[in-house]
Amino acid sequence: MTMGHWIIAPVVLPAFLAALSLLLARHGTTVARFLALGGTVALLAISVTLMIAASNGPPQLYRLGDWPAPFGIVLVLDRLSALMLVLTSGLALPVLVQAIVTGWDIRGRKFHALWLFQLMGLNGAFLTGDAFNLFVFFEVLLIASYGLMVHGGTGPRLRAGVQYIAVNLVGSTLFLFALGTAYAVTGTLNMADLAAKIPALPDGDQALMRVAAVLLMLVFAIKGALVPLHFWLPGTYAASPGVVAALFAVMTKVGAYAALRFGTLVFPPDLAVTSGLIGPLLLPAGLITLALGAIGILGAASLPRLAAYAALMSMGTVFTAMAAFTPWATMATLYYVIHSTLAGAALFLIADLVQARAPGSRLPGLLAALFMASAIATAGLPPLSGFPAKLMILQAQPLWPVWAVILGGSFLALLGLSRSGSALFWKPQGDAATLPLTQALIPAALLLALVALTVLAGPVTAWLAETARLLHDPAPYILANDLPGGA
Amino acid sequence: MEALVAITIGLLTAVGTYLMLRLRSFPVILGLTFLSYAVNLFLFAAGRLKAGAVPIVYTTEAPSDPLPQALVLTAIVISFGMTAVMVMMALGAWLELGHDRVDPDRDAPEDQG
Numbered sequence: 001m002t003m004g005h006w007i008i009a010p011v012v013l014p015a016f017l018a019a020l021s022l023l024l025a026r027h028g029t030t031v032a033r034f035l036a037l038g039g040t041v042a043l044l045a046i047s048v049t050l051m052i053a054a055s056n057g058p059p060q061l062y063r064l065g066d067w068p069a070p071f072g073i074v075l076v077l078d079r080l081s082a083l084m085l086v087l088t089s090g091l092a093l094p095v096l097v098q099a100i101v102t103g104w105d106i107r108g109r110k111f112h113a114l115w116l117f118q119l120m121g122l123n124g125a126f127l128t129g130d131a132f133n134l135f136v137f138f139e140v141l142l143i144a145s146y147g148l149m150v151h152g153g154t155g156p157r158l159r160a161g162v163q164y165i166a167v168n169l170v171g172s173t174l175f176l177f178a179l180g181t182a183y184a185v186t187g188t189l190n191m192a193d194l195a196a197k198i199p200a201l202p203d204g205d206q207a208l209m210r211v212a213a214v215l216l217m218l219v220f221a222i223k224g225a226l227v228p229l230h231f232w233l234p235g236t237y238a239a240s241p242g243v244v245a246a247l248f249a250v251m252t253k254v255g256a257y258a259a260l261r262f263g264t265l266v267f268p269p270d271l272a273v274t275s276g277l278i279g280p281l282l283l284p285a286g287l288i289t290l291a292l293g294a295i296g297i298l299g300a301a302s303l304p305r306l307a308a309y310a311a312l313m314s315m316g317t318v319f320t321a322m323a324a325f326t327p328w329a330t331m332a333t334l335y336y337v338i339h340s341t342l343a344g345a346a347l348f349l350i351a352d353l354v355q356a357r358a359p360g361s362r363l364p365g366l367l368a369a370l371f372m373a374s375a376i377a378t379a380g381l382p383p384l385s386g387f388p389a390k391l392m393i394l395q396a397q398p399l400w401p402v403w404a405v406i407l408g409g410s411f412l413a414l415l416g417l418s419r420s421g422s423a424l425f426w427k428p429q430g431d432a433a434t435l436p437l438t439q440a441l442i443p444a445a446l447l448l449a450l451v452a453l454t455v456l457a458g459p460v461t462a463w464l465a466e467t468a469r470l471l472h473d474p475a476p477y478i479l480a481n482d483l484p485g486g487a
Numbered sequence: 488m489e490a491l492v493a494i495t496i497g498l499l500t501a502v503g504t505y506l507m508l509r510l511r512s513f514p515v516i517l518g519l520t521f522l523s524y525a526v527n528l529f530l531f532a533a534g535r536l537k538a539g540a541v542p543i544v545y546t547t548e549a550p551s552d553p554l555p556q557a558l559v560l561t562a563i564v565i566s567f568g569m570t571a572v573m574v575m576m577a578l579g580a581w582l583e584l585g586h587d588r589v590d591p592d593r594d595a596p597e598d599q600g
Binding site: 136142143150154155156159172177179180181184 | 507512515519522523526529534568572576
């Protein structure tokens, strides 16, 4: 089934609706809410359709302006990009409902337009097959995230926003340096064309290409908050509104997605130019990130900060798993990405609900139950999907330092989560706070999705295994780009 | 010409990096601006340096590469917009907090996040 113009719909639809929302928002929030909700539902439907099409056939190409690759920009729909699209809209929909239910969306202005622009940037980054276009979509999603991050906020949050922007601008500059170097050496920025041209580089240019590869990975490490480039994450996520931080759970995964895409397509592990460069650099960085996140969970002074360090720890786990660059490890990475995105978002939403109650009040049992379930998911304990995910990662990376850090990190996270859980919820004194059932529904739904991910682990991993196999055999992806010379 | 361009890019990068490491948001913004100038020149040079060649085929014997020029245009627009956003945020933080230090102030409890 060829999807034709539907491939660009996940980018064009939110862009159009966001502009419309800006025009119509003066007529009240109902219109804006309707547009954002309708748009996100439509995005989910389109993404699922694209995913079905991608699972049943080879990667599909969309040429912007019908310019052939590598001269024009192309979007490529393959299983990985379809999976990330479904994950993005599948997370955005419940989180948007939660934003409306808790009233976060009307605490500042233009929330819904920014939300849609953020989705446009995310979807574009996942779909594009052009490295410079990836940079542009990074900027689109970042500029929307700046607005969402300071949504309805004052002084301290604005300053956390300034830090966040400064770090990301440095990242963008590095990205441009990397792209300039890659273009100077290969004369192309189409990802498939890069993959086809890099193995044939003359000796003199290989060192420059290695510089470009490391610079690119550095940029993705900034987006993915890998140590030592993680400093922006805890402050930013802890200062963001809970619902926005929940959406950001998928934004950090863009860094992981880009690293995985480049690490399998453009710089595959058996490539002579960058052999022994990317995996061995990512593995220790991922392990240190994991450990630091776990220690941060143990030492966090507030629940949003704890959730931010849990996000950091999950990114460390993702990069640790990815660093092996084998099909099995890639499958484990993808399964963990799905799990950690949903679990991280649930934790941020619950932290937001706790923050919204008066400090020192007696929190309702329902909230405690939700927190406990999300703590189980975050620490990776059975019966939720964090456990099979970590098990697969341990199998994929049978090295003792990896086992020690992952298991030790999980233990520290468990300690930290149970410490904050007991400090927050085991309080006999204080006024009883209430939790409307409507506000508890979405976090519960996200946790139920984790249950479903566990129950359906068999079919899901089978699908992911095929995705990983195709990622490590990028010939169909390159063929889909229809490059001149049949490369 | 190559040496001159290389020295210019290097100098701009060095100045940008130095200013970025300052503790106040104004020098940081200036530093980022210098860095983006450096990267724009760098992108431009990525299409090989050629004097007096137009980027249009069939007009000259050896036209220059038009793609880096398009990339530079995009990069300029994006960095311009991003700098504007950052100036607004820094101004907002300065007006509300009364100082423009980039790092959290250890004395003020509201900064501990």
